[in-house]
Amino acid sequence: MVEPLPENSIDTFIDEGLAQQDAFNKIADKNAILLHKVFIQSEEGAELLAKWKNDLLMIPTILPESSQFGAGLT
Numbered sequence: 001m002v003e004p005l006p007e008n009s010i011d012t013f014i015d016e017g018l019a020q021q022d023a024f025n026k027i028a029d030k031n032a033i034l035l036h037k038v039f040i041q042s043e044e045g046a047e048l049l050a051k052w053k054n055d056l057l058m059i060p061t062i063l064p065e066s067s068q069f070g071a072g073l074t
């Protein structure tokens with residue numbers, strides 16, 4: 001027969017899972033920042049970033065102002 005779990009075991013399991021997810025997110029954020037720095041410092045990266053920035057600046061003129069995507073860029 002299977003023994004029932006203690007009352008707080010589900011809460012503990014959830015808390016531990018959330019703590020692990022938080023730790024993973026912090027590592028992912030640090031990695032993203034490092035990759036971004038390396039990307040910008042490269043010549044190709046700087047050129048692409050300038051192109052993307054210009055492309056993004058054109059979005060508000062393409063999308064209506066009420067658009068979810070255009071609203072934050074105007």
